[in-house]
Amino acid sequence: MVGLAELDPPYLLPSHSRGRLCYTLLPERDIKNITLTPLAPMEAELIAQLRRRIPAHPLLRLGPGDDAAVLRMADVDECVVTVDLLTDGVDFRLSDVDPRRVGHKSLAVNLSDLAAMAARPLAGVVALALPRRDGLRLALELYEGLLPLAERFSLAVAGGDTNSWDGPLVVSITLLGAVTERGPLRRGGARPGDHLLVTGSLGGSILGHHFDFMPRVDEALVLADRYELHAGIDISDGLSIDLAHLVEESGCGAVLDLDAVPVAEAARRLAEQQDDGRTALDHALSDGEDFELLLAAPPDVAERIIAEQPLEVPISHIGHFTAEPGLWQTDKAAGRRELVPRGWQHEFD
Numbered sequence: 001m002v003g004l005a006e007l008d009p010p011y012l013l014p015s016h017s018r019g020r021l022c023y024t025l026l027p028e029r030d031i032k033n034i035t036l037t038p039l040a041p042m043e044a045e046l047i048a049q050l051r052r053r054i055p056a057h058p059l060l061r062l063g064p065g066d067d068a069a070v071l072r073m074a075d076v077d078e079c080v081v082t083v084d085l086l087t088d089g090v091d092f093r094l095s096d097v098d099p100r101r102v103g104h105k106s107l108a109v110n111l112s113d114l115a116a117m118a119a120r121p122l123a124g125v126v127a128l129a130l131p132r133r134d135g136l137r138l139a140l141e142l143y144e145g146l147l148p149l150a151e152r153f154s155l156a157v158a159g160g161d162t163n164s165w166d167g168p169l170v171v172s173i174t175l176l177g178a179v180t181e182r183g184p185l186r187r188g189g190a191r192p193g194d195h196l197l198v199t200g201s202l203g204g205s206i207l208g209h210h211f212d213f214m215p216r217v218d219e220a221l222v223l224a225d226r227y228e229l230h231a232g233i234d235i236s237d238g239l240s241i242d243l244a245h246l247v248e249e250s251g252c253g254a255v256l257d258l259d260a261v262p263v264a265e266a267a268r269r270l271a272e273q274q275d276d277g278r279t280a281l282d283h284a285l286s287d288g289e290d291f292e293l294l295l296a297a298p299p300d301v302a303e304r305i306i307a308e309q310p311l312e313v314p315i316s317h318i319g320h321f322t323a324e325p326g327l328w329q330t331d332k333a334a335g336r337r338e339l340v341p342r343g344w345q346h347e348f349d
């Protein structure tokens, strides 16, 4: 990874072409002979630096710098498209966090949506609305967090758009993904009798996981390749709310077995730290931003998955789907009762 200190200042030669202001990036050997404008408009400078930083990719016929990117997609039959919008003050606080972690999170939440569809990442575009002050430095730091994750999942960074304004930082990333031979994994396919499965452990993401998580792309592809799955979603709003999304789309109900919910260590720490009466299990049910996979599978398939444990992270059986619409929770101590979904929801004034 190239550190920021190693990025040279760009040398750009301004010129006019058909009424438009253009900038040409000069090779270093030409610099001595020409009067230069070392400071260019931010976007041109950003593009020049990104062109040097973003690696070549087999999908990218034409990358950042032109009016649009060109992708080679010959072997892609169906394409999944997803977009996310993250705003300073809502999804993160720039005053409290390194911009590189914001860059990582901005891409990771999108990759998590591709994982939820059991889609392989192909390419993405990045749109930034930057605060005017220090915008270029901020943009480069965001990319420093984002690019290693793109490389980790062989994602082509095809381009984007950048503006500066008097508002807070806004990051919007759009991704394309390819579905596997089994087709996209959807929210609406759960059937009565299916088992409810979840990867990893849940709750307490506010202690750091919501910035640093690794999206479950590889896990989703392994599961979708080897097993018949009926439905899936990634847990962004919280287990109980995202389970409600699954049953609504599937036209059925579900019973959640509280004794089986895998509670994260961070959820236990958070419950100890905060004096608000919420237990570690409460955090696991409703904190959100776990970015684990919540899946519906036929009982025999689910039993095989649980027995074989094909992932590097544990996968747990935490309930089942019912013909009767609704959500219930059950445990040995109190038996079955209604489950009211709670979690993160964006609010509008």
Ligand SMILES: [Mg+2]
Pocket (backbone or CB within 6 Å): 112, 113, 116, 233, 234, 236
């Ligand atoms: Mg999602």
